[in-house]
Amino acid sequence: MTTGGRGRVGEWIERRLAELGELEPVSLAVRLTCVYLVTKPVDVWYLKLGLVTLGIVGLVAPRLDASRALWLLVAFFAAWRLLVERWVADNHIYLFAYWCLALFLVLNVPEAARQRALALNARWLIGLAFLFAVLWKGVLSPDFVDGRFFRSTLLTDGRFRDLTLLAGGMTPQDLQANARAVAQVRQGRQAEAELIEPPRLKRLATAITWWTLVSEGAVAVAFLWPGVGRLIRGLRHGTLLLFAWTTYAFATVVGFGWLLVILGVSQCEPRERAMRLAYLATFFVVFAHQVVPWTTNLVHWLPR
Amino acid sequence: MKSDPPLVDSSERPPRWAFLACGVLVGVAVLQIVIAFTTELTPWKGGGFGMFATSDTGGNRQVRAYEVFDDGERRLSLPRRDPLRRVMLNHPTEQRIGAYANALAARLERRRSGLQAVRVELWRASFDPATGSYRSEPWHEYLLELQRPVAPAGARK
Numbered sequence: 012m013t014t015g016g017r018g019r020v021g022e023w024i025e026r027r028l029a030e031l032g033e034l035e036p037v038s039l040a041v042r043l044t045c046v047y048l049v050t051k052p053v054d055v056w057y058l059k060l061g062l063v064t065l066g067i068v069g070l071v072a073p074r075l076d077a078s079r080a081l082w083l084l085v086a087f088f089a090a091w092r093l094l095v096e097r098w099v100a101d102n103h104i105y106l107f108a109y110w111c112l113a114l115f116l117v118l119n120v121p122e123a124a125r126q127r128a129l130a131l132n133a134r135w136l137i138g139l140a141f142l143f144a145v146l147w148k149g150v151l152s153p154d155f156v157d158g159r160f161f162r163s164t165l166l167t168d169g170r171f172r173d174l175t176l177l178a179g180g181m182t183p184q185d186l187q188a189n190a191r192a193v194a195q196v197r198q199g200r201q202a203e204a205e206l207i208e209p210p211r212l213k214r215l216a217t218a219i220t221w222w223t224l225v226s227e228g229a230v231a232v233a234f235l236w237p238g239v240g241r242l243i244r245g246l247r248h249g250t251l252l253l254f255a256w257t258t259y260a261f262a263t264v265v266g267f268g269w270l271l272v273i274l275g276v277s278q279c280e281p282r283e284r285a286m287r288l289a290y291l292a293t294f295f296v297v298f299a300h301q302v303v304p305w306t307t308n309l310v311h312w313l314p315r
Numbered sequence: 316m317k318s319d320p321p322l323v324d325s326s327e328r329p330p331r332w333a334f335l336a337c338g339v340l341v342g343v344a345v346l347q348i349v350i351a352f353t354t355e356l357t358p359w360k361g362g363g364f365g366m367f368a369t370s371d372t373g374g375n376r377q378v379r380a381y382e383v384f385d386d387g388e389r390r391l392s393l394p395r396r397d398p399l400r401r402v403m404l405n406h407p408t409e410q411r412i413g414a415y416a417n418a419l420a421a422r423l424e425r426r427r428s429g430l431q432a433v434r435v436e437l438w439r440a441s442f443d444p445a446t447g448s449y450r451s452e453p454w455h456e457y458l459l460e461l462q463r464p465v466a467p468a469g470a471r472k
């Protein structure tokens with residue numbers, strides 16, 4: 012590629028980034044939410060049809076993306092989904108429904124107060140969600156603070172396989188033996204099975220337990236703190252992005268990760284371009300964490 | 316308490332109804348805590364943000380079912396992707412276990428002769444930190460006796 016070609020590409024990227032930086036927060040929020048609608052799976056076919064169709068309409072018809080009617084329908088379908096799946100839906104399905112309701116209400120607020128309503132809704136939804144998460148982990152749960160939950164999870168939940176191999180002192184053979192033992196117990200072939208648990212895994216479980224409590228607690232405090240200054244705004248963005256980067260590298264829950272990014276970026280004014288770009292990069296990174304098996308590759312590459 | 320400055324060049328305050336979603340979040344989360352403590356709802360579900368807070372998840376709850384005949388019982392192979400089963404494991408109630416047993420019976424009655432009853436067991440697995448072992452314990456049991464036991468194959472018209 013010639014220097015001129017690189018120049019044109021560079022200019023094109025710069026123009027696109029400038030356009031992105033100039034997008035009104037409401038426009039950015041609804042567009043990203045439409046991406047979420049189109050790409051996240053819904054089990055019930057008629058709800059999937061409704062939500063995906065509305066997301067596509069929002070993406071391909073820019074004049075409709077901030078239409079009150081569109082977001083009333085999205086909020087309606089999201090609420091219907093919650094009613095149908097209320098005992099099996101993950102937490103982010105609930106948070107998504109609240110966000111859709113918030114977007115619809117924000118679009119009904121007079122223009123002059125709209126961006127502020129959007130930012131405050133996003134801020135409080137994040138703060139409250141993390142407050143309840145910390146309440147469950149730190150106070151209500153009988154087995155989180157003492158480290159039992161993460162010990163059990165690292166040993167029995169396949170989603171944390173790479174983390175236990177990378178930092179828990181386990182070998183693939185240990186993991187296989189544990190998985191077999193767990194399957195035997197769950198299938199009722201034996202009542203009890205002793206699991207292989209290296210001392211390093213106990214230390215890892217303790218570290219994750221406290222990191223989770225501290226990082227989630229920091230997000231809750233930062234977002235619910237009624238501060239107005241640059242410092243508290245920086246803390247909000249910093250704690251949320253740090254949580255997203257550290258959590259979704261291992262817990263590949265794209266739905267929750269994306270939603271937090273959408274709520275986070277909705278609090279950025281157009282002039283906070285760098286922060287907006289950091290959130291948009293995180294949107295991509297959360298997705299990349301799921302499709303690129305980097306931790307698995309790391310496990311293979313690292314000398315044992 | 317100071318409030319946030321406006322994000323745009325206006326000081327207009329949004330109306331309170333614009334924050335209804337935050338109120339709904341708090342209401343549902345408080346209700347979920349009450350339901351989780353008064354019934355057997357797993358803290359992971361119900362909108363209370365209790366995911367990754369406890370090992371008492373739907374994944375650590377198992378269902379086993381048996382078809383009961385005059386001469387004994389046989390364990391059934393159960394489909395994993397069954398919505399009724401998912402709801403029952405996350406929030407088991409007598410009514411839901413009964414409905415699950417009824418659904419199994421309805422499926423079996425068409426092809427099993429001599430079927431007397433359907434028995435459903437729920438088990439709960441947990442990790443014992445003292446011994447480092449994983450174990451499963453019986454938790455609920457439900458026996459659905461069929462009012463008109465299915466006649467042996469030879470007696471059927």
